[in-house]
Structures are given as C-alpha cells and as structure tokens.
Amino acid sequence: MAEGNIAIDVRNAVKRFGAVTALAGASLTIRDNEFFTLLGPSGCGKTTLLRLIAGFEEITEGEILLYGEDIGALPPNRRPINTVFQHYALFPHMTVAENVAFGMRRLRWSKADIEDQTGRILDLVKLGDLAARRPAQLSGGQQQRVALARAMAPGPKVLLLDEPLSALDLKLRQAMRIELKQIQKETGITFVFVTHDQEEALTMSDRIAVMSAGEIRQVGTPREIYEAPVDRFVADFIGETNVLDVTVHRGPEGVWTCRLPGGAAFPCQTGRPPQDGAAAHVLIRPERLSLVSEAACENGMTGVIDQAVYLGTDIQYGVRLDGGPALLVRAQNAGESAEPFRPGDRVGLAIAPGAARLLID
Amino acid sequence: MRHRINIRRYPGFLPVTILCLVVLYAPLLVVMVYSFNDSLSITRWGGFSFRWYMDIFTGPESAKFKDAAWNSLTIALSAAVASTIIATAAAVAMVRGGAFRGKALNLALISMPIMVPEIVTAVATLVFFSAIGFTLGYLSILVAHIVFCIPFAYLPIAARLQGIDGSYEEAAQDLYASRFQAFLRVLMPLMAPGILAGFLLAFIISLDDFIITNFIKGAGIETLPTAIFGAVKQGIKPNIMALSTLMLSVSIIIVTLSYFISRYGRPGTKAEA
Numbered sequence: 001m002a003e004g005n006i007a008i009d010v011r012n013a014v015k016r017f018g019a020v021t022a023l024a025g026a027s028l029t030i031r032d033n034e035f036f037t038l039l040g041p042s043g044c045g046k047t048t049l050l051r052l053i054a055g056f057e058e059i060t061e062g063e064i065l066l067y068g069e070d071i072g073a074l075p076p077n078r079r080p081i082n083t084v085f086q087h088y089a090l091f092p093h094m095t096v097a098e099n100v101a102f103g104m105r106r107l108r109w110s111k112a113d114i115e116d117q118t119g120r121i122l123d124l125v126k127l128g129d130l131a132a133r134r135p136a137q138l139s140g141g142q143q144q145r146v147a148l149a150r151a152m153a154p155g156p157k158v159l160l161l162d163e164p165l166s167a168l169d170l171k172l173r174q175a176m177r178i179e180l181k182q183i184q185k186e187t188g189i190t191f192v193f194v195t196h197d198q199e200e201a202l203t204m205s206d207r208i209a210v211m212s213a214g215e216i217r218q219v220g221t222p223r224e225i226y227e228a229p230v231d232r233f234v235a236d237f238i239g240e241t242n243v244l245d246v247t248v249h250r251g252p253e254g255v256w257t258c259r260l261p262g263g264a265a266f267p268c269q270t271g272r273p274p275q276d277g278a279a280a281h282v283l284i285r286p287e288r289l290s291l292v293s294e295a296a297c298e299n300g301m302t303g304v305i306d307q308a309v310y311l312g313t314d315i316q317y318g319v320r321l322d323g324g325p326a327l328l329v330r331a332q333n334a335g336e337s338a339e340p341f342r343p344g345d346r347v348g349l350a351i352a353p354g355a356a357r358l359l360i361d
Numbered sequence: 362m363r364h365r366i367n368i369r370r371y372p373g374f375l376p377v378t379i380l381c382l383v384v385l386y387a388p389l390l391v392v393m394v395y396s397f398n399d400s401l402s403i404t405r406w407g408g409f410s411f412r413w414y415m416d417i418f419t420g421p422e423s424a425k426f427k428d429a430a431w432n433s434l435t436i437a438l439s440a441a442v443a444s445t446i447i448a449t450a451a452a453v454a455m456v457r458g459g460a461f462r463g464k465a466l467n468l469a470l471i472s473m474p475i476m477v478p479e480i481v482t483a484v485a486t487l488v489f490f491s492a493i494g495f496t497l498g499y500l501s502i503l504v505a506h507i508v509f510c511i512p513f514a515y516l517p518i519a520a521r522l523q524g525i526d527g528s529y530e531e532a533a534q535d536l537y538a539s540r541f542q543a544f545l546r547v548l549m550p551l552m553a554p555g556i557l558a559g560f561l562l563a564f565i566i567s568l569d570d571f572i573i574t575n576f577i578k579g580a581g582i583e584t585l586p587t588a589i590f591g592a593v594k595q596g597i598k599p600n601i602m603a604l605s606t607l608m609l610s611v612s613i614i615i616v617t618l619s620y621f622i623s624r625y626g627r628p629g630t631k632a633e634a
C-alpha cells in the first residue's frame with residue numbers, strides 16, 4: 001500500500017487512572033483515508049486510546065498529532081474529529097434530523113447547507129424517510145445508522161468508532177460491516193475503528209493494531225497480522241492456531257528446520273534468524289495443515305485422529321501426534337462420501353509450503 | 362426465587378393500619394367536610410353551603426387573607442425559582458464534577474436543612490438576621506425560604522442527573538458544542554423533569570412553611586400559614602376550614618404533578634443499547 005499522508009500520529013501515549021495504567025506507551029501512525037482498527041481483548045486500552053484522540057481524556061505522557069499538529073491542548077469541540085459512541089448516545093429529545101444537524105449547527109453552517117447535508121447523509125445511511133422520528137422510535141440498527149450519520153455530517157477529518165456493531169445481532173452486524181466499509185471508501189474519511197472481534201477486524205480493515213494490556217503488539221495489514229504474527233499473543237488472539245515447542249536447526253542454503261520432540265522435522269519461515277539448536281515456538285494455522293495417509297507422510301508427523309468436529313463449510317480434526325502434542329487441522333467439507341478420515345484412524349500431516357512460522361518471544 | 366414476606370399476615374397489621382389512617386386523615390376529612398357547613402358552629406352540621414368560601418374572599422377578614430395569600434404565592438414562586446437554579450448548579454457540580462476535595466462535606470451541607478429540626482433553623486436564622494441587622498420583613502422571609510428550599514429542590518434534580526449517561530454531554534462536545542452549549546441544549550432538556558419536580562417541591566415547601574416564617578417575618582407581614590395561625594388564636598371560625606381546604610387542594614395538586622413529572626421520561630435517560 002502506498003504511504004499516504006499521516007492523519008494521526010500517536011507518540012508514546014501513556015494514560016494512567018490513579019494506580020491503573022490503561023495505556024503504557026502506545027505509538028502508532030494512522031494514514032489519511034485509511035480504515036484503521038484497534039483490536040484487542042476487553043480492558044486492553046482501546047477505548048482509552050480512542051478517548052485520548054477524541055479529547056475526552058487528558059494524556060498523561062506523550063503526544064497525539066493530527067496532520068502534524070499537536071492536539072493535546074484542544075478540547076473535544078475544537079478537534080475536527082467525530083465519534084460514533086458504543087451505545088450511540090443519540091439525543092433522545094431531538095428528531096433524527098435534529099440529531100444529524102447538531103454538529104453542523106454548532107459549526108454555524110448556513111441553514112441551506114445544513115438541510116442539504118442532512119438529506120445527503122441520511123440518504124447515504126438509507127434513513128431518508130425516518131428524519132422526523134425520535135431515536136426511541138427506531139430499531140437498534142437504525143439508531144446505529146443515525147449515530148454514524150450524526151458523526152459524519154459535519155465532515156470530520158477522522159471518524160472514531162467504539163465497537164459500533166457490538167449491540168447488533170449477528171446478521172445485521174455482518175451486513176453493517178460491508179456497509180461501513182463501503183461508506184468509508186465512498187467518503188474517504190479516515191476511520192479509527194475499535195473492536196474486540198478479530199473477524200470484524202480482518203474483514204473491514206486496511207490495517208490493524210493489535211493491543212494487549214495497554215501496549216500495541218503489532219501493526220499491519222489483516223494478512224500480515226494473520227499470517228505473520230510477531231508474537232504468541234497476536235497469534236493466539238487472531239484466529240485459531242497451533243503453537244508447537246520445537247528446536248530450530250540451520251539447514252543448507254539458509255533454510256531453517258524445526259524438530260519436534262518426537263523426531264518429526266519440517267522447514268519453517270522466520271523473520272529474524274534464531275540461534276542454531278535453540279528452543280522456539282512454531283506457529284501453524286489449522287487450515288494450512290492437511291491430512292494424508294500415514295504412508296504418504298514425508299515429515300514424520302504421524303498420529304491418531306482424536307475427534308472430528310463438523311463446522312458446516314469445514315471439518316476440524318484433532319490429531320494427537322506420536323510422542324508429542326495435539327494439533328488442530330481444518331479441512332474443507334467436500335461432502336460425506338469424500339471424507340476418508342474418521343476418529344481413531346492413523347494419519348500423517350502435511351504442511352503447506354511457508355505455513356510454519358517461527359515465533360520470536 | 363426470593364422469599365417474599367406477606368406483610369398482611371403479621372398479627373396486628375390491620376388494626377395498626379386503620380389506626381394510622383384514622384389519626385392521619387380523619388381530622389383532614391372533618392376540616393374538609395365542615396368547610397362546607399352552613400352554620401357558625403364548627404361541630405354541628407347545619408346543611409351544605411359555600412358560605413365560608415365566599416367569606417374568605419368577601420368577608421371582614423378577606424383583605425388580610427388576600428395580602429397573606431399574595432405574599433405566600435410571590436415568596437413561594439421566587440424562592441422556588443431561586444432555589445431551583447442554585448440546586449441545579451449544585452447538582453451538576455456534585456454529580457458531574459468528578460471527585461473534588463470536600464465533596465462529602467458539601468453534600469452534607471446541602472442536605473442539612475432537611476435533617477436539622479426546623480425550630481433550630483428558625484431560631485438560628487432569627488439570631489443571624491438580628492446580628493447582621495437585616496430588617497425583618499418580606500425580604501428576610503424570602504431569603505430564608507430560598508435557603509431551606511434548596512435541599513428539597515436538589516434531591517429530585519440530582520436523582521435525575523445521576524440517571525443520565527455521561528455520553529450525551531460527550532457526544533454534544535464531540536459535535537462542536539462548548540461546555541455551556543452542551544449543558545443548555547442537551548443536559549438541561551434531559552434534566553427538565555427533575556428540575557420541574559424540584560421546582561414544584563420547593564414551591565410547596567415554601568408555601569406551607571410556618572415555623573421559620575413565624576420567627577423571622579417581623580411585625581406587619583403575614584403569609585397564609587401565619588395568617589391562619591393568627592386567626593385561629595382568636596377562636597376557630599369555619600372560614601379557616603375553608604381556607605385550609607383550599608391550601609390542601611393546591612398542595613395535593615402540586616405534589617401529584619411533581620410525582621408524575623419526576624417519573625416522566627424514564628426511558629431515554631440511559632443511552633439505548
């Protein structure tokens with residue numbers, strides 16, 4: 001991806017609430033027009049970081065720049081940034097149109113401009129015919145759209161969204177993911193999106209920052225985060241994964257080989273060269289493993305199928321390796337007749353090229 | 362399941378209840394009924410009439426009552442307005458101001474007048490007014506009423522504010538409203554039922570205050586309660602019963618209003634999930 005202008009630059013942000021450190025020195029850069037996601041478990045400091053950007057909390061240490069300008073001293077109403085609140089916080093005593101117009105009125109837009117923009121934005125979120133309703137007369141999904149419309153109407157440079165889909169049911173949530181992403185593309189507004197749902201993050205984002213305990217563990221595209229997690233936390237948090245204890249050995253031509261305690265060995269990828277013979281962890285995603293007959297197994301990873309779980313599109317097998325760990329294997333569901341493996345069968349495992357990644361902890 | 366106690370099964374529940382109701386309401390009932398008595402006697406029924414109601418407005422004491430009623434109404438109205446404004450400001454500071462030094466002490470001071478025996482407040486206020494040379498009269502009554510009405514206005518306002526999620530004000534500020542605009546355009550309308558309930562409560566508390574008013578009113582000015590007290594000292598005439606019944610009606614109407622207003626609009630105080 002091309003490096004665009006930097007919209008938000010968070011430099012070593014620390015936020016303490018008394019004895020609680022909510023953010024322990026977070027740094028990241030968010031680019032112009034980017035759909036950027038803060039992803040992490042509950043309590044890791046996502047909301048705190050968002051509130052620092054919005055101006056609702058005062059930063060303890062560090063600084064936040066908006067297009068190169070330090071906004072630390074500006075109150076929320078002086079920052080060209082708008083927020084979609086987790087529970088929407090729609091003004092209950094105003095109609096949908098009044099809610100949407102609120103920000104533009106405060107900015108002293110002309111009456112005609114406000115009317116135009118309100119109509120345009122309500123059409124964008126497909127709420128054109130509900131303008132006269134009160135929030136209490138709307139469904140959860142509609143309220144969500146009003147909150148989005150209200151925040152986008154004044155044309156902010158950056159839109160902050162704190163788990164905006166978490167209150168919706170699954171079907172609606174999935175539909176809104178696509179729609180939100182589309183709206184972001186159409187409007188070109190920089191989105192900073194907070195979620196604890198890794199699937200949401202992977203499907204919507206241009207880039208993701210994975211957070212844990214007030215720190216940023218990794219920033220990257222969904223593919224980078226999923227396929228090349230930098231540490232065990234990120235690997236575990238994003239999707240299902242197998243983490244194996246191995247020793248690494250330098251092979252010919254700079255190829256590294258992992259050896260399992262049981263003796264099986266296979267090549268692995270690594271960003272940073274480890275020490276020869278060192279103990280390490282290796283990561284293999286379940287869908288990059290496949291079941292083969294024991295005789296056809298080349299790397300020595302043989303074992304017994306513990307269980308097979310039917311997942312609809314996939315079937316997930318649990319395989320216990322001989323003299324070693326248990327692994328998850330995900331295979332596409334090709335129909336009952338095409339399913340040669342049953343629990344109790346002896347099998348071998350094949351690893352897709354490049355699928356085994358060494359983790360540096 | 363929680364075990365629910367059926368209070369009606371307790372021995373003695375029924376007689377005690379009846380006794381309380383009788384002691385509380387029988388005198389009120391008697392006053393109301395005899396205010397329509399077409400007789401000078403306050404104990405013998407002489408037929409139904411509005412005679413004593415006419416007497417309040419046209420009888421020999423009507424001028425006195427009119428002055429007293431005017432004083433009572435204007436004082437109650439001004440005291441309610443002033444104490445509601447102060448109580449609203451206090452509530453915003455206490456509920457939204459975060460933790461500040463002396464917060465607990467502040468709350469104690471605000472609600473003190475509810476706890477302190479009224480006679481003590483009355484004496485203390487009188488002593489204080491005399492000490493600073495404040496002329497007793499309309500203004501001294503008004504000042505005292507404003508002060509002791511504050512806690513009564515404060516309670517429903519603070520209760521309402523506590524139920525309003527802080528994210529509404531944040532949303533307003535996020536949408537370019539200054540702190541004051543956020544208060545005026547978002548918080549105030551959401552607090553309105555609490556503010557109105559507080560106002561009505563303060564109004565009624567001021568309207569029927571007797572003890573403090575009697576101490577600090579000075580000579581030559583009466584409010585309705587002190588006027589009624591003065592008239593009763595010369596013997597109870599049925600017109601007092603008519604006047605009391607009128608005041609009771611006003612109180613009941615306002616308290617009922619206040620109750621329903623403070624309950625109004627509960628949904629919507631929290632952000633809807």
Ligand SMILES: Nc1ncnc2c1ncn2[C@@H]1O[C@H](COP(=O)(O)OP(=O)(O)O)[C@@H](O)[C@H]1O
Nearest residue numbers: 017020021022041042043044045046047048049
């Ligand atoms: N106002 C506050 N006062 C005290 N602690 C807070 C406050 N806000 C957040 N925290 C703490 O900071 C940490 C991060 O919270 P938060 O940013 O809300 O996490 P997330 O949004 O990722 O779930 C938590 O441990 C939380 O308890």
Ligand SMILES: [Mg+2]
Nearest residue numbers: 043046047048
């Ligand atoms: Mg949060």
